[in-house]
Amino acid sequence: MDKTLQNQLSPLRDRIDAIDKQILDLLNQRAQAALDVGKVKHAFDADGAVLKPEREANIVRSLQAGNGGPFPSPAIDAVWTQIISACRGLESTMTVAYLGPQGSFSEQAALEHFGNSVEKLRCDSFDEVFRAVEAGQAQVGMVPVENSTEGAVNRTLDLLLNSSLKVLGERSLSIHHCLMTQSGTMQGIKRVMAHPQALAQCQAWLSRHYPNLARDAASSNAEAARIAAEDPTVAAIAGSMAAQAWGLELVAQGIQDDAQNRTRFLAVGAIETLPSGHDKTSVIMAVPNRAGAVYEMLAPLADNGVSMTRLESRPARTGQWEYYFYVDLLGHRNDPAVATALAQLKKKAAFFKELGSYPIQ
Structure with a gap:
């Protein structure tokens, strides 16, 4: 390395090393504080949950809001998720x-x-x-x-x-779906395996490039990768993480038909999540089989100013053309407007189930 360049880089690298040591010291202080919090919680509730989704979400949001850069705000989520996970793990392994x-x-x-x-x-x-x-x-x-x-x-x-x-x-x-095989080529390949959804997400690409290969469903993309690792005639569709896990070579990357896939x-778990200030509530409802029933079901949302972000229907399997509706709402079940709307929905619906409130990612 050029001596002049080395002279300029050396003090900067020394500074980075010193900062890293400070970061490690602060991480150990944070870990100890987390352990102290755990002791206080267990003193009051021996079976208290270690996981607090609303608290963890607020930590990340607060740091992102106060970030002045140049450290990228999206990276705060990834970094602090690992910090929080490590501190949580000191208290109890989840x-x-x-x-x-x-x-x-x-x-x-x-x-x-x-x-x-x-x-x-x-x-x-x-x-x-x-x-x-x-x-x-x-x-x-x-x-x-x-x-x-x-x-x-x-x-x-x-x-x-x-x-x-x-x-x-x-x-x-x-x-991002990848096509992978043992050799990294399609020589000798007789079939492509993946989860049915992955096969559907890549069907146009497969039809263009390998229209004559059989397409077989697997229980998961990772299971398809495991099978391909044992069978040289199988190509799997999975993520690059699966290729690394099973020692496969990539034939093609980004083969999903929709680039924004x-x-x-x-x-899911047994705990109730408290409000974080930016939440979503998911419910399941069914309505009587009569004209205008769905409109009447959704009226409490509009009446109380509650926004709906998703509405999905699923057959009730009664043979009567009845449906369950899966609905996502903005807000926590404890928010006054949401609580009022949910109470009114319960009265109107033939079936009603709250799936939970949780922080929006």
């Missing part, structure tokens, strides 16, 4: 259930949302995720609920209807 195997988008969503200082419980199906949390094998679960290209994940909607678990958070991921995940 187990997170999600659809596996290793390298799934569900795993990515879980780690982005809860941080890496958690125990991972990989499940074979969405049903198992819910069962694991309900049985206490995991404190929280992470499941996909909708995709910007293919719409609702119906099995998740059905499980939310029948489970006692509450929604306590959300995480939206940009979904995103999937929204919900965190």
